[in-house]
Amino acid sequence: MKENLKGGLNIKIAKKVAVILIPVLIAGSGLLVFSRIQASKDQKLIAKAEEKGDKYMEDENNAKVLENNAKPLENDVKALENNAKASEDAIAKADKTKELLKKAEDYKKSGDQKLKSSQYEEAINDYKYALDIYKELSDKYEQDTTEKRSEIEIAIMVSEKKIAVREKSGATSRPFIDIN
Numbered sequence: 001m002k003e004n005l006k007g008g009l010n011i012k013i014a015k016k017v018a019v020i021l022i023p024v025l026i027a028g029s030g031l032l033v034f035s036r037i038q039a040s041k042d043q044k045l046i047a048k049a050e051e052k053g054d055k056y057m058e059d060e061n062n063a064k065v066l067e068n069n070a071k072p073l074e075n076d077v078k079a080l081e082n083n084a085k086a087s088e089d090a091i092a093k094a095d096k097t098k099e100l101l102k103k104a105e106d107y108k109k110s111g112d113q114k115l116k117s118s119q120y121e122e123a124i125n126d127y128k129y130a131l132d133i134y135k136e137l138s139d140k141y142e143q144d145t146t147e148k149r150s151e152i153e154i155a156i157m158v159s160e161k162k163i164a165v166r167e168k169s170g171a172t173s174r175p176f177i178d179i180n
Contacts, residue, residue, distance in 0.1 A: 104133035
């Protein structure tokens with residue numbers, strides 16, 4: 001019976017991690033596709049500028065050729081630099097989000113383990129760290145983090161109730177054993 005509970009718990013955790021990671025991966029993929037499309041557009045602009053330059057060269061109008069090629073190429077170089085910077089920023093942001101999600105999940109797991117071993121104060125501390133991380137991420141991933149935050153808040157309340165019961169019974173040095 002413990003194996004069924006353990007397997008079910010692992011499946012629940014895997015599902016929750018997937019619910020958070022899938023949108024992050026989709027957003028990262030979307031940014032990558034966007035940067036590829038923008039790079040293709042930039043290449044087309046450069047090709048058009050070269051064609052116009054070639055046309056003026058055939059007319060032997062060197063001054064217009066230089067003017068025609070210089071301005072669009074400068075603009076294209078600036079656009080390429082801006083796109084590269086935006087892509088780097090998006091990738092760095094996605095990596096930081098993944099790192100924060102992993103930290104929050106690690107704190108939650110640590111809190112769960114400490115709760116099982118009747119270390120309620122330490123469990124509350126770990127849950128609060130995880131909760132703080134989820135609150136930080138909630139601006140972007142409100143739907144994904146709301147469920148996690150409510151689970152952690154419930155675990156904190158359970159831990160606090162067990163501490164109160166333990167203190168009320170006067171058993172501060174021994175662990176609280178829950179029969180349920």
